[in-house]
Amino acid sequence: MTxxxxxxxxxxxxxxxxxLREKGIRVGIAETxxxxxxxxxxGLSDKNAVKAALSSLFAKSKSExxxxxxxxxxxxxxxNARRKQDEQISKAEEEKAKQRREAEEELKYDGKxxxxxxxxxxxxxxxxxxxxxxxxxxxxxxxxxxxxxxFHERFMQKIIEQRVFLDDIxxxxxxxxxxxxxxxxxxxNKNISDxxxxxxxxxxxxxQLLVRHINGELSRSDKxxxxxxxxxxxxxxxxxxxxxxxxxxxxxxxxxRSKKRIILLCDVSASMLKFxxxxxxxxxxxxxxxxxxxxxxxSEGIMRVNPFVLRQMKTFEAYVMKSxxxxxxxxxGRAFEELLALRPSPLGGTSVLIVLxxxxxxxxxxxxxxxxxxxxxxxxxxxMNPVPEVKWVNMKSVxxxxxxxxxxxxxxxxxxxxxxxxxxxxRK
Amino acid sequence: MNMEMENLKKxxxxxxxxxxxxxxxxxFVSLKLGRPLLIEGAAGVGKTEVAKAMAGAxxxxxxxxxxxxxxxxxxxxxEWNYQKQxxxxxxxxxxxxxxxxxxTHSLFGDEYLLERxxxxxxxxxxxxxxxIDEIDKADEEFEAFLLELLSDFQVSIPELGTITxxxxxxxxxxxxxxxxxxxxxxxRCAYLYIGYPTVEKEVKIIGARLPGVNDALALQVAxxxxxxxxxxxxxxxxxxxxxxxxxxxxxxxxxxxLDRKAAANTIGFVLKNNEDIEGIxxxxxxxxxxx
Numbered sequence: 001m002t003x004x005x006x007x008x009x010x011x012x013x014x015x016x017x018x019x020l021r022e023k024g025i026r027v028g029i030a031e032t033x034x035x036x037x038x039x040x041x042x043g044l045s046d047k048n049a050v051k052a053a054l055s056s057l058f059a060k061s062k063s064e065x066x067x068x069x070x071x072x073x074x075x076x077x078x079x080n081a082r083r084k085q086d087e088q089i090s091k092a093e094e095e096k097a098k099q100r101r102e103a104e105e106e107l108k109y110d111g112k113x114x115x116x117x118x119x120x121x122x123x124x125x126x127x128x129x130x131x132x133x134x135x136x137x138x139x140x141x142x143x144x145x146x147x148x149x150x151f152h153e154r155f156m157q158k159i160i161e162q163r164v165f166l167d168d169i170x171x172x173x174x175x176x177x178x179x180x181x182x183x184x185x186x187x188x189n190k191n192i193s194d195x196x197x198x199x200x201x202x203x204x205x206x207x208q209l210l211v212r213h214i215n216g217e218l219s220r221s222d223k224x225x226x227x228x229x230x231x232x233x234x235x236x237x238x239x240x241x242x243x244x245x246x247x248x249x250x251x252x253x254x255x256x257r258s259k260k261r262i263i264l265l266c267d268v269s270a271s272m273l274k275f276x277x278x279x280x281x282x283x284x285x286x287x288x289x290x291x292x293x294x295x296x297x298x299s300e301g302i303m304r305v306n307p308f309v310l311r312q313m314k315t316f317e318a319y320v321m322k323s324x325x326x327x328x329x330x331x332x333g334r335a336f337e338e339l340l341a342l343r344p345s346p347l348g349g350t351s352v353l354i355v356l357x358x359x360x361x362x363x364x365x366x367x368x369x370x371x372x373x374x375x376x377x378x379x380x381x382x383x384m385n386p387v388p389e390v391k392w393v394n395m396k397s398v399x400x401x402x403x404x405x406x407x408x409x410x411x412x413x414x415x416x417x418x419x420x421x422x423x424x425x426x427r428k
Numbered sequence: 429m430n431m432e433m434e435n436l437k438k439x440x441x442x443x444x445x446x447x448x449x450x451x452x453x454x455x456f457v458s459l460k461l462g463r464p465l466l467i468e469g470a471a472g473v474g475k476t477e478v479a480k481a482m483a484g485a486x487x488x489x490x491x492x493x494x495x496x497x498x499x500x501x502x503x504x505x506x507e508w509n510y511q512k513q514x515x516x517x518x519x520x521x522x523x524x525x526x527x528x529x530x531x532t533h534s535l536f537g538d539e540y541l542l543e544r545x546x547x548x549x550x551x552x553x554x555x556x557x558x559x560i561d562e563i564d565k566a567d568e569e570f571e572a573f574l575l576e577l578l579s580d581f582q583v584s585i586p587e588l589g590t591i592t593x594x595x596x597x598x599x600x601x602x603x604x605x606x607x608x609x610x611x612x613x614x615x616r617c618a619y620l621y622i623g624y625p626t627v628e629k630e631v632k633i634i635g636a637r638l639p640g641v642n643d644a645l646a647l648q649v650a651x652x653x654x655x656x657x658x659x660x661x662x663x664x665x666x667x668x669x670x671x672x673x674x675x676x677x678x679x680x681x682x683x684x685x686l687d688r689k690a691a692a693n694t695i696g697f698v699l700k701n702n703e704d705i706e707g708i709x710x711x712x713x714x715x716x717x718x719x
Contacts (some may be wrong), residue, residue: 028615034461041460042433042453049433052453057461060614062468062621207583238510 023067097126116157173256248301263346264295269330270322275386279356298335299325333366347377355383359397368400436637437641439485444636458618464599466579469622472667479559480601492559493545495566507542536587551591558597564606567598581625648686649675688718
C-alpha cells in the first residue's frame with residue numbers, strides 16, 4: 001500500500017472506531033492500530049475477510065457483533081449500496097406516512113380524525129384487518145358512553161395502546177435494550193403496578209442493567225469474604241518452609257459456599273401477574289441466584305413450572321393464562337399446604353423460600369399456620385411484597401405473616417432489585 | 429485470499445476440522461497480531477476443538493488448562509515441590525558439606541519447581557498452543573492474574589523473578605458465557621463467537637468425523653438435531669458431540685433411515701434429561717419431520 005492510501009485507510013479506520021464508540025462499543029487506540037496492521041497484511045480486496053478481521057478486533061460479544069455488522073455495512077457500503085439504503089429509507093418513510101393516513105381514515109370519531117400519537121397510528125395500521133375491525137367495533141359499541149366523556153380520546157388511545165403492545169413486547173424490548181435513555185431511570189422509582197404496557201420494554205432493559213450491576217456487586221463481595229475462615233494447617237506448614245519453619249504467613253481455608261436451593265412461589269392471580277413477571281425475570285437473570293432454583297406458581301393450588309417459559313414475559317403470560325390457575329382466587333394457605341405435600345419435597349435445611357405475593361388471601365389464619373410449619377423446614381423465607389411498606393400497617397395479613405419471614409417492599413423496580421440482591425446474597 | 433491465510437485454511441482442513449472463512453480469518457488475525465483468541469458460544473459447539481485443530485495445523489504441542497471455581501496460581505502456574513525440598517534439607521543436615529547459602533539457593537531451583545500449564549507454555553523451547561478452557565468458571569481473581577500473562581507473556585515468581593516467554597504461545601480462551609468476563613481481559617483478546625452449525629455444516633462434520641456414514645442418514649439426523657435445537661420444548665440443546673453419538677448409535681443398530689420409531693428409541697443419545705425427552709416426543713413438529 002502507498003503512503004497516501006495508508007493515510008486514507010487510517011483516517012477511515014479512526015472514523016469507523018468513533019462510530020463504534022458512539023454506538024456503545026469500547027474501542028481503544030490499540031484495537032484501531034491492530035486493525036490497521038491487519039488490513040495492511042490482508043489488503044482490501046476481500047470485503048468479507050476485512051469485515052471478519054475487524055469484527056474479531058472490535059466486537060467482544062455477540063450483541064456487539066450485531067452492532068458492529070450494522071455499522072460496518074453502512075460505513076463501508078459502496079456508492080450503489082448507499083443509494084439503495086437511501087432509497088430503502090425513503091420508501092420506509094413513505095410507507096409509514098401511508099399507514100398513518102390509513103389509520104386516520106379508519107379512526108374517526110364523530111367524523112373527525114382522532115388525535116392520537118403518530119407512532120400509535122403506525123402500530124394500529126400494522127395490526128391485521130380482523131384485529132382492526134375488532135377495535136373499531138368496540139369503539140362503535142362504546143360510542144354512546146364515550147360521547148359524553150371529556151376523556152374519550154385518551155380512553156381510545158389507551159385501548160389501542162393495550163392492543164398494540166400486547167403483541168409488541170419482545171420486539172420492542174430487543175430494539176430498545178442497547179439504547180436505554182437516562183430519563184427512563186425514573187422508572188426505577190415508579191410503582192410496578194403503574195408501569196404501562198408502553199413502558200415495559202424500557203423496564204425490561206432497566207432490569208438487564210440492574211442485574212448486571214447486582215451480579216458485579218456480588219462478585220466483589222465474594223472476593224472480599226473469600227479469605228476468611230479457619231486456619232489451614234497444611235498450607236501454613238508448607239509455606240513456613242520458606243521462612244525456616246516460622247509461621248510467618250498464616251494461610252486460611254476458604255469458606256465453602258453452601259449451595260442453597262431457591263424455591264420461588266409466585267402468585268399468578270390477575271392482580272399479581274405483572275409483578276410476578278418482573279420479579280421472576282429479575283431472579284432468573286441473576287446467574288448467582290438462579291443456579292439452583294425451582295419455580296412454582298399458585299393461585300388456589302400450586303403448579304411446577306418448566307424453566308424455559310420464564311425466559312420471555314410473553315411466553316410466561318401465555319403459559320399462565322393457559323394454565324388451570326388462571327382466573328381463580330388466591331388461597332395462600334392451600335398453596336402452602338400443597339407445597340408441604342410435594343414429593344420429593346423441595347423444602348430442606350438448605351432451602352430458601354421466596355414468596356411473590358401481596359399477602360391477600362381467602363383465609364389468613366390457615367396461611368399463617370402453614371407458613372409457621374414451613375418456617376421450621378427451610379433456612380429462610382423471603383416475602384417479596386408489591387404493596388408499598390407504608391400501607392402494611394393497615395393489612396392484617398402482613399402482620400400475620402411477618403413474624404415468620406423477612407418481608408421486603410418490592411413496589412418499585414429499585415426495591416425489587418435491592419430485594420434480589422439480598423436473595424442472591426443469602427445463598428452464601 | 430492472502431497466501432498465508434490460504435495455507436492456514438489447508439492446514440486446518442488436513443486436521444479434519446470443518447471451518448468457515450470467518451473462523452479462518454479470525455484465527456489468522458489472532459496469530460498474526462499475537463493476540464490471544466477468546467471464543468464464546470454455547471456448550472458443545474466446538475470451541476475447544478478450535479484449539480486442538482490449531483495445535484495440529486501449526487504442528488505445536490497443546491497445553492491445556494481446565495478452569496474451575498477456586499483455581500489458583502499453584503494449580504495454574506507453578507508450585508514448589510515441598511516434599512522434595514524437605515527431604516533435601518534433611519539429607520543436607522546429615523551431610524558433611526556445609527555451604528548453607530548455596531544450598532538454600534539450590535532449594536529454589538528448577539529441580540524443585542513443579543511447572544503447571546501456564547508456566548510450561550511460556551518456558552517451552554518450542555511454541556505451543558495454550559488452551560485456557562472455560563475461563564468463565566474460574567474466579568475473577570484468577571482472571572485478573574491472567575492479564576499479565578496475556579498482555580506481556582511474562583509472569584512474576586517471587587523466588588525466581590520475572591519469567592518472560594521464550595517462545596510466544598498461541599493462546600485460546602473459551603467461555604460458555606456463564607458469567608461476563610472483565611473488559612480488561614476481553615480487550616486483550618481477539619473475539620470469536622461460534623453458534624450451532626447449519627445443517628450443511630453439520631453434515632460435513634459428520635462426514636469428516638465418521639467417514640463412511642450413510643449420507644442420507646447424516647442429513648436426516650442433522651435436520652432432526654437442528655429442530656431439537658430450535659425447539660422451545662428442549663432446554664438442554666444438543667451439542668455436536670451428541671449428534672455424532674446419535675448417528676453412531678443408529679449405525680450400530682443397523683438403522684439406515686431415521687423414522688419416528690428409530691428416533692424415539694435412540695433419542696437418549698442426543699437429549700439427556702427426561703423433561704426434554706418427554707417434551708419432544710409429545711411435540712407435533714418433531715413428528716412432522718418423519719412424514
